[in-house]
Amino acid sequence: MTRQGEAAGSSVTSKVLALLEAFTPDAADLSLSELARRSGVSLATAHRRAAELVEWGALERDAAGRYRIGLRLWEVASLAPRGLGLRDAAMPFLEDLYEVTHENVQLAVREGLEVVFLERLAGRGAVPVWTRVGGRFALHATGVGLVLLAHAPAAVQEEVLGAPLHGYTPKTVCDPARLRRILADVRKHGYSVSDGQVTVDALSVGAPVFAADGTVTAAVSLVVRADSAQPGALAPLVMAAARGICRSLAGGPSRVFPAGPR
Amino acid sequence: MTRQGEAAGSSVTSKVLALLEAFTPDAADLSLSELARRSGVSLATAHRRAAELVEWGALERDAAGRYRIGLRLWEVASLAPRGLGLRDAAMPFLEDLYEVTHENVQLAVREGLEVVFLERLAGRGAVPVWTRVGGRFALHATGVGLVLLAHAPAAVQEEVLGAPLHGYTPKTVCDPARLRRILADVRKHGYSVSDGQVTVDALSVGAPVFAADGTVTAAVSLVVRADSAQPGALAPLVMAAARGICRSLAGGPSRVFPAGPR
Numbered sequence: 001m002t003r004q005g006e007a008a009g010s011s012v013t014s015k016v017l018a019l020l021e022a023f024t025p026d027a028a029d030l031s032l033s034e035l036a037r038r039s040g041v042s043l044a045t046a047h048r049r050a051a052e053l054v055e056w057g058a059l060e061r062d063a064a065g066r067y068r069i070g071l072r073l074w075e076v077a078s079l080a081p082r083g084l085g086l087r088d089a090a091m092p093f094l095e096d097l098y099e100v101t102h103e104n105v106q107l108a109v110r111e112g113l114e115v116v117f118l119e120r121l122a123g124r125g126a127v128p129v130w131t132r133v134g135g136r137f138a139l140h141a142t143g144v145g146l147v148l149l150a151h152a153p154a155a156v157q158e159e160v161l162g163a164p165l166h167g168y169t170p171k172t173v174c175d176p177a178r179l180r181r182i183l184a185d186v187r188k189h190g191y192s193v194s195d196g197q198v199t200v201d202a203l204s205v206g207a208p209v210f211a212a213d214g215t216v217t218a219a220v221s222l223v224v225r226a227d228s229a230q231p232g233a234l235a236p237l238v239m240a241a242a243r244g245i246c247r248s249l250a251g252g253p254s255r256v257f258p259a260g261p262r
Numbered sequence: 263m264t265r266q267g268e269a270a271g272s273s274v275t276s277k278v279l280a281l282l283e284a285f286t287p288d289a290a291d292l293s294l295s296e297l298a299r300r301s302g303v304s305l306a307t308a309h310r311r312a313a314e315l316v317e318w319g320a321l322e323r324d325a326a327g328r329y330r331i332g333l334r335l336w337e338v339a340s341l342a343p344r345g346l347g348l349r350d351a352a353m354p355f356l357e358d359l360y361e362v363t364h365e366n367v368q369l370a371v372r373e374g375l376e377v378v379f380l381e382r383l384a385g386r387g388a389v390p391v392w393t394r395v396g397g398r399f400a401l402h403a404t405g406v407g408l409v410l411l412a413h414a415p416a417a418v419q420e421e422v423l424g425a426p427l428h429g430y431t432p433k434t435v436c437d438p439a440r441l442r443r444i445l446a447d448v449r450k451h452g453y454s455v456s457d458g459q460v461t462v463d464a465l466s467v468g469a470p471v472f473a474a475d476g477t478v479t480a481a482v483s484l485v486v487r488a489d490s491a492q493p494g495a496l497a498p499l500v501m502a503a504a505r506g507i508c509r510s511l512a513g514g515p516s517r518v519f520p521a522g523p524r
Contacts, residue, residue, distance in 0.1 A: 012274035013314045020338050021318075028341045052275045056283075060344070069342040071373055076282050077339035078396025079290045080331040082322070088395065095383065099361065111319075111333055121357065133350065134340025 015041050016049055020058065020069070025135060029068040082109055086218055086249070087118045090209070093244040094121055097222060097237065104129050104223035106204075108144040110152060111136070113160055115145045118218070127202045127225045140165050140179060141172050143204030143221035146192035150183040151208055151216035157183070171196040191235040196226050203229040207242035212250055220245065277303050278311055282320065282331070287397060291330040344371055348480055348511070349380045352471070355506040356383055359484060359499060366391050366485035368466075370406040372414060373398070375422055377407045380480070389464045389487045402427050402441060403434050405466030405483035408454035412445040413470055413478035419445070433458040453497040458488050465491040469504035474512055482507065 022030060022038035030038065036046035050067060053059040057072025078084045090107050098105045098121040106129075107119040114136045122129070131137065139145040139152075139160055149160060165174040173179050186192045192206040206221035220242045222234055284292060284300035292300065298308035312329060315321040319334025340346045352369050360367045360383040368391075369381040376398045384391070393399065401407040401414075401422055411422060427436040435441050448454045454468040468483035482504045484496055 013278055013311060014318075016275055016278055017314075017318045017320065023338060023341050025341065028343065028347070049275060052279075056276075056279045058279065060342075069339060069345075071342055071344045071371065071378060073335070074339040074342040074345035075373075075378060075396050075398075076285060077331060077336040079285050079287065080322075080333055080336040081290065081324075082333045083331075083336035084395055085290070091383075095360075098357075109333065111337075116333060116337060121353075133346055134337050136337075 012049075015039070015045060016053070019046065019049055019053065020073075023069050025132060029062060029066040031066055035067055083118060089248045090119065090218070090220070090245045093241040093248070094119060094220070096244075097220070097241045098122075100237070101222060101224070101234075102126065104221075106131060106144055106221045106223065107218060108142075108148065108221070109218045110139065110148040110156075113139060113156065115139055115142060115148060117144075127223060128199070129202060129223050130198060137198075138166060140174075141168055141194060141197045143192050143194040143206030143223065144219035145206075146182065146186055146194060147206040147208045147219035147221075148216065150186035150192065168198050169196055169200050171200065173197065189235075191239055192221075193231045193235075195229075195231070201226050203231065205231050205234040205238050207235070207239040209242050209245045209249070211246075217249065218245070274311075277301070277307060278315070281308065281311055281315065282335075285331050287394060291324060291328040293328055297329055345380060351510045352381065352480070352482070352507045355503040355510070356381060356482070358506075359482070359503045360384075362499070363484060363486070363496075364388065366483075368393060368406055368483045368485065369480060370404075370410065370483070371480045372401065372410040372418075375401060375418065377401055377404060377410060377481075379406075389485060390461070391464060391485050392460060399460075400428060402436075403430055403456060403459045405454050405456040405468030405485065406481035407468075408444065408448055408456055409468040409470045409481035409483075410478065412448035412454065430460050431458055431462050433462065435459065451497075453501055454483075455493045455497075457491075457493070463488050465493065467493050467496040467500050469497070469501040471504050471507045471511070473508075479511065480507070 018039035018041060019035060022035050032046060033043060035050060036043045050059055054061060057070045059067050060070040061067055087107060094105050094107060104126045105121045106117060108115045108117045117131045117133055117135055120131055120133055137145060139149040149157060161176040161179060167174045173182060194204040202223050203226040204221045204223040206219050208216040209218040209220060211217045220238055222238050280301035280303060281297060284297050294308060295305060297312060298305045312321055316323060319332045321329050322332040323329055349369060356367045356369060366388045367383045368379060370377045370379045379393045379395055379397055382393055382395055399407060401411040411419060423438040423441060429436050435444060456466040464485050465488040466483045466485040468481050470478040471480040471482060473479045482500055484500050
């Protein structure tokens, strides 16, 4: 490819990715002009590239002609080791945790300076929470976030602690020095407690899932009503589930059945 | 863009998609040369495009430098309405079904001539099944597949029935005329039974999730051990769950909490 052709190729790749990135939880279906505007490309380019993405199945069009993310992209993305792979290994333990508590059970990983939620099980009577599978949240407030931040590389911790910390409720810890002491406690005790720090009525207890090299791969949490919560009683439950997931990841697939024909 | 530039642009898009498509359940992490070979592009092209995909987060590299699908792609793909959207609406009903049975509970949609599994909950003691979330299977054998085939457009049914039907076990129905009668029964009774047709020891009961326009959006199934199964007793359970999901889809989000801050 010529140098000019190469530059054009990069530009096409970035436009294709910009089209995918135009979709968000608040804008999960888009008209062609919305798609063009949100991805910063011309209407003609959006039309041409979107048609290719629809043909492959990365996008789909609904009855009204609006674009949305396609099932085929979800299928490919389901192969992400840090997405469904981790989630599959964790699921039996999350199910156990859910079944003995009927509360919110969450599995999350750190991506940059944020939490990404991989799974969430919730009873109908469980306390309402803000999280969505595939959604993001700040590291300094939630139970899983505190665990992931406590075990993040120093550079990540400094970046989070050095920036203004958003207060979701009056109880959110926004003072870097106090947060630093809390993170040390999380490492020392092996679990986190977020009491009314995201929503006033919810308390979350989180625990780390360690990889073989001692780094933290993911975090598990249980979110319950703040008024009735006994963090000391919940912590062993969450920690046991997290340890089960560690063991399952170390030993390969936790399930007895084969991977399937395709 | 010139006509030549436009052709090059299409070719770049198709190469980017080919790189993503190179990943499969059996090959979820790939070296650069494997990636190039499987996607049918040159080593130089694979290197260049993969670097762009890594930068955006659509691909990730592990410690050994091998490529895999990235978490960022999974995040975007989680917005697919027929993926996690449907799954979220269905989850409370799947959890109920799981909790009262402790068997395999599955949610699937039809994509072309195949079933795609969106969710699967399974007790540790449940009968082993072949399915994987994000994986595909033939329409003519499983409980969910029979439901989705029974309610598919006539052209889809003809294409499936007109092609050779793979026999997974001696009990798989491979005769088109007999399968046609079975599909009529599925429509008439409102549920399907797949008895030993995928694996000899498993029996599956499936039911349709209808959209407001009368088409079938998805199917739910319960998979149990064939020897102890009473399909007549399981069918009302599965049908009730499927109806709950229909209602939940019709009425918008089934959960009481808001969509979250992002």
